[in-house]
Amino acid sequence: MNTRFWLLVLGVLLSYLLVFGAWTWPLASQLSSAFPAFADQDGYMQLWNVWHFREAVLSGQNPFFSNWLLYPDGASLWLHTYIPVAGMVNVFIGNEMLALNLTLAAEYALSGLGAWLLARRWVRQPVLAWLAGLYFAFSPYKMVRLPYHFDLVLTATVPFYILAFLRAFWFEPGRFWPQVRSWKAVAACFVLGVITLFSDYYVLFALLYFSLAYALWFWLALGNINWRKPRPWLILAVALIVTHIAIRLIRLAGVPDNSGFWWGGDLVGYFLPADNSRWLNFAWARQLYNDPKVFNMPGSVENVMFLGYAVPLVVVLASFWPGRAASRRHHDLQGRPLAWVLLFFVLLTLPALRVLGHVNFNLPNGLLHFIPFFNNIRCPTRWVLLVTLLLPIVGFSALEAAWDHAARPVARGLLSAALLAVVLFEFWPVPPPLDSSRRLPAAFQAVAKLPGEALFTLPVGLVDGYRQVGKTELRNFLYQPYYRKKIPSAYISRVAAEQFAQFEADTVMHTLVVLQELPAESDTVVVAPSATAAARFRRRYQPSGVLVSPAWRNGPAHRYLRQVFPDFREQSFPDGYVLLAPAGSVR
DSSP, X not given: OOHHHHHHHHHHHHHHHHHHHHHHTTGGGGTTTOEEOOTTSHHHHHHHHHHHHHHHHHTTOOTTEESSSSTTTOEEOTTSOOOHHHHHHHHHHOOHHHHHHHHHHXXXXXXXXXXHXXXXXXXXXXXXXXXXHHHXXXXXXXXXXXXXXXXXXXXXXXXXXXXXXXXXXXXXXXXXXXXXXXXXXXXXXXXXXXXHXXXXXXXXXXXXXXXXXXXXXXXXXXXXXXXXXXXXXXXXXXXXXXXXXXXXXXXXXXXXXXTTTTTOOOGGGGGXXXXXXXXXXXXXXXXXXXXXXXXXXXXXXXXXXXXXXXXHHHHHHHHTOTTOOOOHHHHSTTTTTHHHHHHXXXXXXXXXXXXXXXXXXXXXXXXXXXXXXXXXXXXXXXXXXXXXXXXXXXXXXXXXXXXXTTSOHXXXXXXXXXXXXXXXXXXXXXXXXXXXXXXXXXXXXXXXXXXXXXXXXXXXXXXXXXXXXXXXXXXXXXXXXXXXXXXXXXXXXXXXXXXXXXXXXXXXXXXXXXXXXXXXXOOOOOOOOXXXXXXXXXXXXXXXXXXXXXGGTTSHHHHHHHHHOTTEEEEEXXXXXXXXXXXXXXX
């Protein structure tokens, strides 16, 4: 590869960085002081992840365990959506917001670059190849999740893994083990897999499922099936009917599916613009998006699978264009399985064929949701990530085959530019909301001055991906790097059942969890805890202070805490916070 090629690569990378800057502006002007986040949402927790990783590494602690949350016991972070990739960047930078923003910008730009490189294998038109990179890197699936789930947008390894996979192995129909073409490429697959493991396990499973689907094409000799004869269609129909009935029987037997069907995609989601769309957030789209008759979780980002209208339409027209020659991808033995792999991931998003909330048919891939371990991947709509990578590659290759003898080069260029303009119009989002933990409220500034290492907060709670006890306010984690006190509340992806039991075992904690559910204006008579229970509670948590959020001020739980800490003085703040702390420690 010559210098000209690497200059081209650099230019393409910079072009995707410019798109990221434009679509997230004014983030680029505040890289070290703000980050994409909705108030009190998951983004706060993931910024905490970036801070905690560096905190643990520099203090010589295990970064995959923490007692900054769920104090004093702490919890493992191995199964947490921890994004250690960004944490490792922060080890060298020392600013969690800057580290996170740089990681996000790099991930979006490298995602586009990798998809562009992959598309260039089978798509010759430069504009279409660049559009394939944009389509994957900046899809509505990713842009709508930017202020919520940073882990799910760390997708840069995906196209590079596929490129390495295709260089590493050569498959032949009917043969199980592939030939190794390059051990260096095999090593690259492994390294990219490890990087992905430290990014997000959904993205890691995307790589594994791609490898499996690609191999299935050869293992089952799918390319040799003659679909012009009735027998393959008959076998397919029987298989679909049998698996549909089998899944119904399995569900009737009470076998848990880990909510995979509940979170399953709706076919309308592919055509429903995301609510962050700048130009396509129509009233009818908002109505459908928030309709509980259509989606089990109305208004959730997990329902977003929008592919735009132009690219799917072009793909359909090109694929069925009369007299179209075989595409460049189809002529490549390594590219031929991609259409099947694309269909495979479309099916994964729909464990049951669901249209406008009505489940019409169970699909065979739904069986995955009854298999332990695999059913931890319980948000099927997230597989649209691979659809956005493969659809333009398969479709644009077919488009080029269709227009080879029907359009002149100038017309091809104009059509490509028009398609790019339409996709930019369809995908362009409103900028994500920005927040900053540097805007530390006065109450948290007072907490930072307290002696001791722990803080008790009201409300208090423990939450993971399956269960919730009490209530957790994520803003406490947002500010924790600055007030630097350990807290008993936690929001961790996976928490052991024993830790939930331990959390509620203390009688004072259990009473607080119950009382904080009552309205602040409730006149419930609060019975003081026994001296023994209060002393045991104070020994366990040893708080330097108690911070009461505005909505719980003077409520039953607040009044109960006054009896647990009768020696603490109160300080009220203009924004409604109340801080209880030993006399002389609050200034």
